[in-house]
Amino acid sequence: MLSEFDLIKRYFTRERAGRASTVLGVGDDCALLAPTPGMQLAVSTDMLVEDRHFFAGADPRKLGHKCLAVNLSDLAAMGARPLAFTLALALPQADADWLAGFSEGLFALADEYGCELIGGDTTRGPLNICITVFGEIEPGHALRxxxxxxxxxxxxxxxxxxxxxxxxxxxxxxxxxxxxxxxxxxxxxxxxxxxxxxxxxxxxxxxxxxxxxxxxxxxxxxxxxxxxxxxxxxxxxxxxxxxxxxxxxxxxxxxxxxxxxxxxxxxxxxxxxxxxxxxxxxxxxxxxxxxxxxxxxxxxxxxxxxxxxxxxxxxxxxxxxxx
The missing domain is CATH 3.90.650.10 (PurM-like C-terminal domain)
Structure with a gap:
């Protein structure tokens, strides 16, 4: 059976992308970001709850895509460039097939938009996915x-x-x-x-x-x-x-x-x-x-x-x- 830390290492820890904005990613108490000098940070959080935002038994790969897409959409609405995101994940059980599909969908979209997973949390409980996304934008350019x-x-x-x-x-x-x-x-x-x-x-x-x-x-x-x-x-x-x-x-x-x-x-x-x-x-x-x-x-x-x-x-x- 997967432990919490095995789960993180196997499905949510990747080789560093080498982005200048990420000083420290997954694996420590906090992530460290270094946005481009002179830019403002744009931050947004969305939560997806089973049987409220998606059906029980939803395709995990599509769910991985959607949970990040809705956050990137908030950055789009402000005109911000995506930088990174955190993931808080409550799971009824550590199902290897589900985790593989979910992480594949999540990272496929993350790679498309150059948005790096830099940390988060996992726990046992009803299926609940919460992402906080970070972007940057030039001062005075945000679409409010x-x-x-x-x-x-x-x-x-x-x-x-x-x-x-x-x-x-x-x-x-x-x-x-x-x-x-x-x-x-x-x-x-x-x-x-x-x-x-x-x-x-x-x-x-x-x-x-x-x-x-x-x-x-x-x-x-x-x-x-x-x-x-x-x-x-x-x-x-x-x-x-x-x-x-x-x-x-x-x-x-x-x-x-x-x-x-x-x-x-x-x-x-x-x-x-x-x-x-x-x-x-x-x-x-x-x-x-x-x-x-x-x-x-x-x-x-x-x-x-x-x-x-x-x-x-x-x-x-x-x-x-x-x-």
Whole structure:
């Protein structure tokens, strides 16, 4: 049977990547980071709990990917460059096959974004995964929630709604053919953090306010509006639906793109003068970008259809203590 320290050594200790930012990694009481002089640290923590954030028996490799992806998505929303992360892992048992798959998925994504595991903790208990990620960004370049201005465009990266469609399929709330369920499931289990786009938006100062869409656009956008003390009009029919969701009816598309959750795309605001540059940034980062509304001085969020006709939709984002 694996001990705690055998587990760490076998599955989570690797040859040092040699990054200048990491002075000391896994194996001591603390890790030591040395960020680039003059840069600011960006730090974020996310926790994934079995039967709350993912189903019992979830594919461990995909779970390893997702638990880091949701943290990298937070760095993307600030425009930060990933540096390193810590992992706190509670396990019901030390299952070698599960640990091998989980660590493979985790490190495949970590290597893709140059983000090194530098420490953490393991214990026995209900399956719970907590990651803290560290990034760096130039002072004055961070994309904050409180920076939206009257007249800004509202943009969305990628597509929305497929993760929620996959969940509907698993819950038998909607019938999906095999191809649709596979496409939607990929968005749910292996989201793509938009780090490259976020970096360009921050480095070139193209966007003002931004966040990642984790709890549904209608709820997450409200955080920007509240922090910036503004309102907005959102063209619901302009929201980019995922490939699987495009096959569904209009009512479901509207509901899942607005309030589906688990999308991990970026929502950001920018001056209209930046439209061409933002489209260039989307192409340079291989990330589709879509303009879906505008920021306004009048408080509140107004939903309209493609013709500008107001929509009366009663929807809200995800809240862990109200759902």
């Amino acid at each position: 929630r409180d920076a939206a201005r009257d007249g800004d465009d509202i943009w969305i990266s990628g597509t929305l709604g497929d993760a929620r469609l996959a969940l509907a399929g698993y819950r038998n709330e909607a019938w999906l053919d095999a191809a649709s369920h596979e496409q939607a499931g990929a968005r749910m289990h292996t989201p793509t953090p938009r780090v490259a786009l976020g970096r360009l938006l921050a480095e070139q100062k193209l966007a003002r306010a931004a966040l990642d869409i984790s709890d549904g656009l209608i709820g997450d956008l409200s955080h920007i509006l509240a922090a910036s003390r503004v309102g907005a009009t959102l063209d619901v029919d302009a929201l980019p639906a995922g490939l699987a969701l495009q096959r569904e009816d209009q009512a479901l598309r509207r509901r899942f793109t607005l309030a589906g959750g688990d999308d991990y795309e970026l929502c950001f605001t920018a001056a209209p003068a930046q439209r061409a540059a933002i489209e260039d940034a989307g192409r340079a980062s291989a990330t589709p970008v879509t303009r879906v509304g505008r920021i306004e001085a009048a408080p509140g969020l107004r939903l309209v259809d493609a013709h500008g006709v107001p929509l009366a939709l009663s929807l809200r984002g995800w809240d862990h203590f109200q759902q």
